[in-house]
Amino acid sequence: MDSNIKVLKFGGSSLADAEQFRKVKNIVMADERRIYVIPSAPGKRFSGDTKVTDMLYECYNVAESGGDIDEIFSKVCDRYNSIIEGLGIDLDLSLEYQHIKWAILHHAGRDYAASRGEYLNGIILAKFLDYDFIDPSTYIKFFDNGTFDSEITNTLLSTELKKHKNGVIPGFYGSMPNGTIRTFSRGGSDITGSIVARAALADIYENWTDVSGFLSADPRIVDNPKGISFITYRELRELSYMGAGVLHEDAIFPVRFAGIPINIRNTNAPEDTGTMIVPCTDVFDSETVITGIAGKKGFSVITIEKAMMNSEKGFGRKVLEAIEKEGLSFEHLPSGIDTMCVVLHTEEINTCRDRLKNRICASVEPDSISIEDGLALIAVVGRSMVKAKGTAVRVFKAVADSEINIRMIDQGSSELNIIIGVDEKDFEKATNAIYHEFVK
Ligand code: ADP
Ligand code: ASP
Ligand code: MG
Numbered sequence: 001m002d003s004n005i006k007v008l009k010f011g012g013s014s015l016a017d018a019e020q021f022r023k024v025k026n027i028v029m030a031d032e033r034r035i036y037v038i039p040s041a042p043g044k045r046f047s048g049d050t051k052v053t054d055m056l057y058e059c060y061n062v063a064e065s066g067g068d069i070d071e072i073f074s075k076v077c078d079r080y081n082s083i084i085e086g087l088g089i090d091l092d093l094s095l096e097y098q099h100i101k102w103a104i105l106h107h108a109g110r111d112y113a114a115s116r117g118e119y120l121n122g123i124i125l126a127k128f129l130d131y132d133f134i135d136p137s138t139y140i141k142f143f144d145n146g147t148f149d150s151e152i153t154n155t156l157l158s159t160e161l162k163k164h165k166n167g168v169i170p171g172f173y174g175s176m177p178n179g180t181i182r183t184f185s186r187g188g189s190d191i192t193g194s195i196v197a198r199a200a201l202a203d204i205y206e207n208w209t210d211v212s213g214f215l216s217a218d219p220r221i222v223d224n225p226k227g228i229s230f231i232t233y234r235e236l237r238e239l240s241y242m243g244a245g246v247l248h249e250d251a252i253f254p255v256r257f258a259g260i261p262i263n264i265r266n267t268n269a270p271e272d273t274g275t276m277i278v279p280c281t282d283v284f285d286s287e288t289v290i291t292g293i294a295g296k297k298g299f300s301v302i303t304i305e306k307a308m309m310n311s312e313k314g315f316g317r318k319v320l321e322a323i324e325k326e327g328l329s330f331e332h333l334p335s336g337i338d339t340m341c342v343v344l345h346t347e348e349i350n351t352c353r354d355r356l357k358n359r360i361c362a363s364v365e366p367d368s369i370s371i372e373d374g375l376a377l378i379a380v381v382g383r384s385m386v387k388a389k390g391t392a393v394r395v396f397k398a399v400a401d402s403e404i405n406i407r408m409i410d411q412g413s414s415e416l417n418i419i420i421g422v423d424e425k426d427f428e429k430a431t432n433a434i435y436h437e438f439v440k
Contacts, residue, residue: 006033007202009193012043013210014267018086035166039125040189041117052117060113112181115173122170132167140174142182157199190248198254205262212266213275216292222435242379244294289388290438295378297424300346306366309338322359326352334410376427379419386415398437
């Protein structure tokens with residue numbers, strides 16, 4: 001049954017200045033079902049501009065090192081004041097500014113500082129739309145260990161939302177059991193939007209950004225990539241996890257719970273239909289085969305060799321246990337008969353490189369072990385791959401024809417994705433080669 005509720009999240013560039021706020025209001029007012037709105041903090045107005053969130057992190061860093069935050073904090077206030085002025089609304093945030101500055105100087109914390117970007121933008125947007133302001137710190141909850149508490153959040157938030165005809169709920173943050181503010185990771189307003197959509201049992205979660213939907217490749221790497229009209233949650237999760245930056249990689253979990261589709265839309269081109277992210281679809285693209293490509297640099301491979309490895313019981317477990325004991329998580333495990341490879345983020349390995357190596361050596365006594373950096377991973381994702389023969393061959397051939405060496409291959413058993421590893425220097429070229437092999 002339709003709930004007649006639409007939840008909308010607007011990203012930082014969609015709310016970067018007064019002109020963008022006006023576009024947002026037009027979008028919200030164009031449909032009376034658009035009743036819950038999640039704003040990000042003001043983003044970049046032009047290339048080279050600074051996001052308010054980054055300015056707030058800077059305030060925190062300066063304050064914690066005992067410096068003077070006057071100059072940088074007044075730049076934050078200027079951003080909001082120019083929006084208020086540009087909109088011509090009757091709103092004075094000076095008391096809020098004083099309180100926030102005082103709290104930052106009195107160690108309210110890094111997350112508190114960052115969260116004020118969304119908080120202040122939420123107050124302005126609520127006033128401009130004449131919607132209720134709902135502070136997520138009371139309803140979006142984290143456990144003591146910092147992970148998100150989805151169940152209590154859903155109970156608290158769904159009860160609260162029912163009390164409001166409409167509402168603006170700032171993105172990105174909630175609170176810990178002791179009341180301190182906690183944020184999601186960067187880009188986390190996408191997650192707040194999804195949490196609100198689930199709690200409201202919305203018909204749809206509209207995620208408004210600065211591109212007309214999910215593109216089949218990163219537009220900064222491939223020229224003018226084809227747009228995606230339909231994509232499943234699982235395909236999206238693979239692509240966003242592998243770096244397709246449009247939507248936060250964890251944003252699908254709350255809506256997936258309730259089977260609510262996400263529609264990615266462009267605030268600057270509201271007439272475009274964008275991308276529909278759905279639980280599943282019968283729409284298969286037999287022509288293109290792949291739905292999208294995404295990738296990331298910054299991986300390392302640990303290669304462990306030992307004769308007769310595969311008859312040694314518990315070998316893999318011991319290696320993974322050594323990794324776990326260092327507090328690391330692994331990405332892939334492409335392995336042979338006498339070799340086992342583990343792919344991890346270089347940034348994480350750097351915290352314990354020698355210790356990790358020694359731990360693995362002590363635990364499994366390998367014939368050799370090496371850690372090589374400089375790996376980029378590229379994921380080729382598509383639900384239609386199950387139905388098309390020879391997709392892997394086409395991927396490998398396209399890369400080989402560009403004279404690029406493939407350093408690793410991992411095909412998911414779900415036949416939804418193929419992941420290859422190449423040298424970081426070949427990342428862009430390999431992405432283009434694969435893209436053009438499938439998208440003519
Ligand atoms: P917002 O501030 O609205 O949350 P983001 O900057 O987080 O927006 O995400 C939108 C950006 O993601 C686009 O401007 C684009 O540069 C980038 N991007 C990366 N990969 C893709 C992709 N596959 N499709 C569309 N955009 C992508
Ligand atoms: N403002 C936060 C960030 O810049 C959260 C978001 O935009 O989603 O990461
Ligand atoms: Mg974003």
